[in-house]
Amino acid sequence: MQFKDRAAIVTGGTRGIGRGIVLDLAKSGCNVAFNYNKSSQAAEELCKEVESCGVSAVSYQVDAGNFEDVKGMVKEVKDKFGRIDFLVNNAGITKDKLLAMMSESDWDSVIDTNLKSAYNFCKNVITTMMKQKNGSILNITSISGVSGTAGQVNYSASKAGLIGLTKALAKEVGKVNINVNAIACGFIETDMTAVLPEEYKKKMTDLVPARRFGTVEDIARSASFLLSDSAKYITGHVLHVDGGLAM
Ligand SMILES: NC(=O)c1ccc[n+]([C@@H]2O[C@H](COP(=O)([O-])OP(=O)(O)OC[C@H]3O[C@@H](n4cnc5c(N)ncnc54)[C@H](OP(=O)(O)O)[C@@H]3O)[C@@H](O)[C@H]2O)c1
Known part of the structure; x- marks a missing residue:
């Protein structure tokens, strides 16, 4: 129970990697708040699963890319748990296309959901963490942000941006006992990769x-x-948690 009485916010908690992180934290005694885009039923079920670990859970249908909505969520979480120890910026989407075919909205929605979201949450939790003189922030990025992936200029840019944000913020807040790190995922079995053609997955x-x-x-x-x-x-x-792919 290494996280007993601690409180976490995980963005995009209803499915895949976010859900896995929510459950792992809960099993270690952490109270967890998470947001999601549209999976209300999955959110309800996950809250029950978290509570069965003997900790508190609260979910919010809040667009991670919307600053004002995130601000409201973070305030409610702080009021409910009295503290925020951990922030995991995990919410993410893909809208893959070659640049020649990529619309402005394909670019904007991926940047807003994957990168601006991290600004929105970091900005709204940082004062609480600074007052606590304690906190840990984790950004879920991708090897696409390290190496670049053809067909994903929007996604690769958002994930490279997260790496820059991680390093810059780590330098700003290290002195107040807040650490900021990132995980660059390789191919992980979730809904995001389930849509890839079998032949591509094999390759x-x-x-x-x-x-x-x-x-x-x-x-x-x-x-x-x-x-x-x-x-x-x-x-x-x-x-890098990628089975060695981006070595
Ligand atoms: N899977 C991989 O191979 C892989 C590789 C590298 C990096 N990553 C990164 O890991 C993170 C999680 O990926 P995943 O594979 O677990 O994805 P996923 O299974 O598609 O789940 C995405 C999660 O993000 C939520 N979400 C999407 N848009 C949102 C928004 N605007 N506001 C709030 N929540 C939103 C979704 O909520 P709803 O359920 O409501 O839609 C869902 O909970 C992403 O940042 C992704 O880029 C994944």
């Missing part, structure tokens, strides 16, 4: 030294480590 798997896609648990365990006191002296770091 990508052959490129992964570990010869498999990662699981949600692979990411959730790494996330819990980076948020834990054991990782308190690690900051501004981008941990």
